[in-house]
Amino acid sequence: MKRILVTGGAGFIGSHLCERLLDDGHDIICLDNFFTGTKDNIIHLMDNHHFELIRHDITREIFLEVDEIYNLACPASPIHYQYNPIKTVKTSVMGAINMLGMAKRIKAKIMQASTSEVYGDPQVHPQKEDYWGHVNPIGRRSCYDEGKRCAETLFMDYHYQNKVRIKIVRIFNTYGPRMMPNDGRVVSNFIVQALQNQPITIYGDGSQTRSFQYIDDLIEGMLGFMETGDDITGPINMGNEREFSIRELADLVVELTNSRSKLSFMPLPENDPVQRQPDTTYAKELLGWEARTALRDGLVKTIAYFDSLLKGSS
Numbered sequence: 448m449k450r451i452l453v454t455g456g457a458g459f460i461g462s463h464l465c466e467r468l469l470d471d472g473h474d475i476i477c478l479d480n481f482f483t484g485t486k487d488n489i490i491h492l493m494d495n496h497h498f499e500l501i502r503h504d505i506t507r508e509i510f511l512e513v514d515e516i517y518n519l520a521c522p523a524s525p526i527h528y529q530y531n532p533i534k535t536v537k538t539s540v541m542g543a544i545n546m547l548g549m550a551k552r553i554k555a556k557i558m559q560a561s562t563s564e565v566y567g568d569p570q571v572h573p574q575k576e577d578y579w580g581h582v583n584p585i586g587r588r589s590c591y592d593e594g595k596r597c598a599e600t601l602f603m604d605y606h607y608q609n610k611v612r613i614k615i616v617r618i619f620n621t622y623g624p625r626m627m628p629n630d631g632r633v634v635s636n637f638i639v640q641a642l643q644n645q646p647i648t649i650y651g652d653g654s655q656t657r658s659f660q661y662i663d664d665l666i667e668g669m670l671g672f673m674e675t676g677d678d679i680t681g682p683i684n685m686g687n688e689r690e691f692s693i694r695e696l697a698d699l700v701v702e703l704t705n706s707r708s709k710l711s712f713m714p715l716p717e718n719d720p721v722q723r724q725p726d727t728t729y730a731k732e733l734l735g736w737e738a739r740t741a742l743r744d745g746l747v748k749t750i751a752y753f754d755s756l757l758k759g760s761s
């Protein structure tokens with residue numbers, strides 16, 4: 448049994464990770480400031496004596512003793528990370544420094560939840576780990592993109608300089624139960640709109656693409672990657688290789704919800720990437736891992752979650 452810290456553990460991905468690590472028999476410390484996370488995501492874990500919750504902000508230092516750290520704390524949806532962009536940079540950069548400092552002190556292994564956003568609006572397609580990206584340093588998305596890029600730099604430098612055992616995962620668009628209904632990301636928006644027969648808000652003409660990974664696939668990949676040897680640092684892409692246009696996603700959600708919603712086309716946000724698709728050859732070779740859940744199957748499960756959530760709140 449290991450003692451494992453999950454920062455951002457009350458968020459969408461973090462809560463699934465806490466649950467899975469508890470199931471695997473570990474002691475979990477979940478740290479969160481509840482900016483976008485909620486106690487509802489982890490309430491079912493609270494009675495477990497191997498689960499502890501700490502309300503804390505990772506921009507401030509903290510002293511804990513653990514074997515492993517998963518650093519997930521950071522708002523991930525554009526509306527949330529742009530709400531207070533300075534705080535987003537602080538969370539990524541100062542949060543990384545605090546967590547890396549702790550990992551160094553206690554010799555813990557630490558994984559960073561990085562993002563496909565480090566590739567920006569990519570000019571190489573699909574994106575491989577050795578692509579340096581195409582990022583606007585002064586746009587509305589920069590607080591997140593550059594914050595996460597700087598966090599990767601810090602992880603590598605703590606590894607080079609202090610031999611900290613690090614793992615960097617570049618996560619591509621991930622969806623599933625426990626996304627917030629008001630999260631603003633495309634999958635949750637479309638499902639909530641479709642279930643309420645409200646217009647489906649397509650930004651731009653919907654030809655921009657994303658690759659959607661179901662949460663269970665990501666968790667499997669992250670756990671496998673954490674187990675690799677200390678010489679393996681990443682970055683490693685984790686995402687589903689099947690690429691969809693936003694228009695295709697809208698049509699599929701409408702079909703699966705039997706919705707009467709109509710499509711409503713709205714302005715495209717600044718610097719919205721035109722296309723995004725991971726090349727996951729490295730993860731396949733290293734871990735024998737790939738995101739296998741088909742979008743249709745993952746959406747069915749996610750729709751069932753939002754359906755019961757909305758019925759419960761009405």
Ligand code: NAD
Pocket residue numbers: 454455456457458459460461478479480481482483484485503504505506518519520521522523524538542560561562563617618619620621622
């Ligand atoms: P989320 O918003 O649901 O979870 C983030 C969690 O971090 C929340 O519980 C929030 O309250 C907490 N948090 C934010 N700032 C904090 C701070 N300063 N101190 C302590 N806690 C803080 O988002 P998510 O989708 O679960 O994303 C988790 C991580 O994965 C993030 O780092 C995100 O950048 C990364 N990621 C997610 C995706 C995706 O598609 N979901 C894609 C790429 C990367």
Ligand code: UDP
Pocket residue numbers: 524525620631632633634636637648649650651655657693715716719720
């Ligand atoms: N999007 C959309 N309608 C929405 C929310 C998002 O058309 O209601 C688009 C958005 O412009 C982007 C894509 O869906 O092109 C994915 O957006 P999301 O915020 O989920 O993630 P990210 O842009 O960070 O990949």
